[in-house]
Amino acid sequence: MKLVCFWLRRKLSPYLDGEIPSLKAEKIKAHLEHCPECQTKLEELQGLGRHLRQIQTPQPSPHLWENVLKRGQSRVFREDPGRDRRFLTLFRPRLALPLLIMGAFIALMVMLIPELSFLRQYSLIVNQAQAIDIGLYLDELKKGPSARTFDQKHQAFTTSADQARRKCHFGVVIPASLPGGYRLVQTKLLKSLCCFATQNDYRSGENIIYVFELPPQHPIDFGRRELIRKMMNGLWYNQIKAENLQVMNWEGSDVNLTLVGNLLEEELLKILKYLTQGKPGQFHSYSQQKGGE
Amino acid sequence: MEEISPSMHLIESANYRTGCLLEKELIQRCQRGDQEAFREVFKRYQHKIFRLCYHFAGDGSDAEEITQEIFLKMYLSIGQFDLRSGFYTWLFRIAVNECLQHRRKKAARKVPLDERALSLSVRETLPLDSLLSHEKQAQVQKALEKLPGKYRLALLLKEIEGLSYREIARIFGVSEGTVASRLNRAREQFRRVYQKEVRES
Numbered sequence: 001m002k003l004v005c006f007w008l009r010r011k012l013s014p015y016l017d018g019e020i021p022s023l024k025a026e027k028i029k030a031h032l033e034h035c036p037e038c039q040t041k042l043e044e045l046q047g048l049g050r051h052l053r054q055i056q057t058p059q060p061s062p063h064l065w066e067n068v069l070k071r072g073q074s075r076v077f078r079e080d081p082g083r084d085r086r087f088l089t090l091f092r093p094r095l096a097l098p099l100l101i102m103g104a105f106i107a108l109m110v111m112l113i114p115e116l117s118f119l120r121q122y123s124l125i126v127n128q129a130q131a132i133d134i135g136l137y138l139d140e141l142k143k144g145p146s147a148r149t150f151d152q153k154h155q156a157f158t159t160s161a162d163q164a165r166r167k168c169h170f171g172v173v174i175p176a177s178l179p180g181g182y183r184l185v186q187t188k189l190l191k192s193l194c195c196f197a198t199q200n201d202y203r204s205g206e207n208i209i210y211v212f213e214l215p216p217q218h219p220i221d222f223g224r225r226e227l228i229r230k231m232m233n234g235l236w237y238n239q240i241k242a243e244n245l246q247v248m249n250w251e252g253s254d255v256n257l258t259l260v261g262n263l264l265e266e267e268l269l270k271i272l273k274y275l276t277q278g279k280p281g282q283f284h285s286y287s288q289q290k291g292g293e
Numbered sequence: 294m295e296e297i298s299p300s301m302h303l304i305e306s307a308n309y310r311t312g313c314l315l316e317k318e319l320i321q322r323c324q325r326g327d328q329e330a331f332r333e334v335f336k337r338y339q340h341k342i343f344r345l346c347y348h349f350a351g352d353g354s355d356a357e358e359i360t361q362e363i364f365l366k367m368y369l370s371i372g373q374f375d376l377r378s379g380f381y382t383w384l385f386r387i388a389v390n391e392c393l394q395h396r397r398k399k400a401a402r403k404v405p406l407d408e409r410a411l412s413l414s415v416r417e418t419l420p421l422d423s424l425l426s427h428e429k430q431a432q433v434q435k436a437l438e439k440l441p442g443k444y445r446l447a448l449l450l451k452e453i454e455g456l457s458y459r460e461i462a463r464i465f466g467v468s469e470g471t472v473a474s475r476l477n478r479a480r481e482q483f484r485r486v487y488q489k490e491v492r493e494s
Contacts, residue, residue: 013477017451019458019469045480048487051433052452058353060343064360065335072365 004031005038012042016049320380323371335364338381341454342388348449349392349442351434355399363391385450385464393442432494436487444479451476 008031014020015028032039061067322330342363347356366387374383437445443465450456450464458469458476465472 010477013480014458014473017458017476019473044484048480048484049452051429051487052348052437052448055348055430055433057344057347060339060360061357064339064343064357065332067357068335068361068364071361072368 005035008035008038009041012038012045016042016045316380317376320371320374320376323368324374331368334367338384339364342384344453345385345388345446345449346392348434348437348453349445350395350399351438355395359388359391359395362395363388366391379463382460382463385454385456386466389446389450389464392446396442428494432490433487436483436490439486440479440482444475444482447472447475448479448483 008028011020011024011028015025018025020028032042319330319333323334339360343356343360346359346363347353350356350359363384367384370387374380437448440448447461447465450461456464458472461472462469467475
């Protein structure tokens with residue numbers, strides 16, 4: 001067998017099917033005219049194709065459709081296939097990515113937009129954690145000029161004499177007998193001011209809540225800085241009348257805290273009314289109790 | 294030779310377009326779960342599918358079973374069919390996969406080859422003139438059955454259905470070059486096996 005014939009016989013099949021470029025087909029045709037062996041081979045292949053096409057195919061059973069129905073009855077026709085398919089289309093790859101991106105966008109919006117904070121249920125926990133930090137900070141302040149302070153940036157306590165000059169604006173004594181206890185006020189404070197610390201008096205069972213000044217660059221702000229400034233400059237606690245409230249005297253302490261004890265009763269009620277969002281009854285009872293003592 | 298006028302071409306083209314549109318509409322109805330549309334699709338394609346299955350399996354009852362399964366699978370997965378691609382190719386892809394799967398199941402059951410070749414029910418339905426060449430047909434069918442499944446299907450799609458290499462490539466999900474080589478080998482193998490069958494008989 002010649003080399004040309006060897007090469008050509010591999011191309012006979014596509015040549016027979018008309019799937020060879022015209023230029024090559026012309027060359028093969030020219031060769032076939034002069035090569036009886038290759039010509040026989042081609043006829044052989046053509047004959048096989050004819051044999052295949054001559055196989056008679058019987059008619060399918062007239063009940064084929066019924067049989068398809070019967071086969072599928074248990075699997076398909078009892079349900080609404082359209083509905084199922086519409087549901088399944090959600091999982092198509094071309095829809096999955098846009099849905100994922102949309103989900104990520106909504107999550108980002110919830111995180112960033114303050115108005116959507118109601119969707120962030122965990123924000124209170126974060127605030128509580130920060131409030132605990134402030135409590136620790138206050139405790140540290142009481143230790144003196146060399147007190148360590150909690151550094152938000154490095155998430156650690158650092159020593160700084162400047163930090164010891166923070167001002168505490170006022171303190172509120174919450175008696176143990178108050179309905180709801182100090183935790184209620186603490187929660188309200190958390191929601192409104194977000195800058196307080198608590199101290200527990202183990203002997204009397206009373207709890208003192210300190211509201212104090214925020215450092216200029218303090219990360220805890222939540223838009224309440226302005227409110228605190230108003231409280232500081234206003235008349236709420238300038239006119240001191242020490243009757244019903246316990247005076248918190250920290251003068252013996254090394255820390256230079258401006259104590260704001262002896263608030264006027266009505267001023268305190270005003271603050272507490274604000275803090276408790278319209279539930280001053282509990283503080284009335286406190287006031288009455290105090291007054292009764 | 295009678296020359297076809299340009300208007301004839303236009304009519305043919307319009308008919309072709311209408312046919313395409315109707316088929317698209319039919320498929321859309323199938324996708325909405327319309328059983329009547331499904332029956333219409335079944336009517337259109339049942340003979341082609343059955344023919345392929347029959348030549349592949351070499352047995353009428355097997356061919357019917359495979360055909361039923363193919364149309365059932367078509368109904369179940371028609372929601373995933375993209376209307377921009379060819380329905381014919383898509384349906385034949387299901388058919389090819391189903392045929393290969395059937396062959397695997399059959400091989401696991403190990404049914405003797407002679408029992409499968411041209412069952413009685415098929416012989417009864419054959420026309421009289423074809424019964425004369427029945428022996429020859431049985432030889433061709435036997436030789437065909439000895440080919441590997443993919444070769445057999447490629448050969449059937451080319452010789453019986455008359456599909457182009459491009460269409461076969463789409464059905465199998467391979468390149469046209471692979472189809473060409475597969476067909477070349479299939480023909481060569483088929484020629485050898487057929488000659489052996491003839492000699493033995």
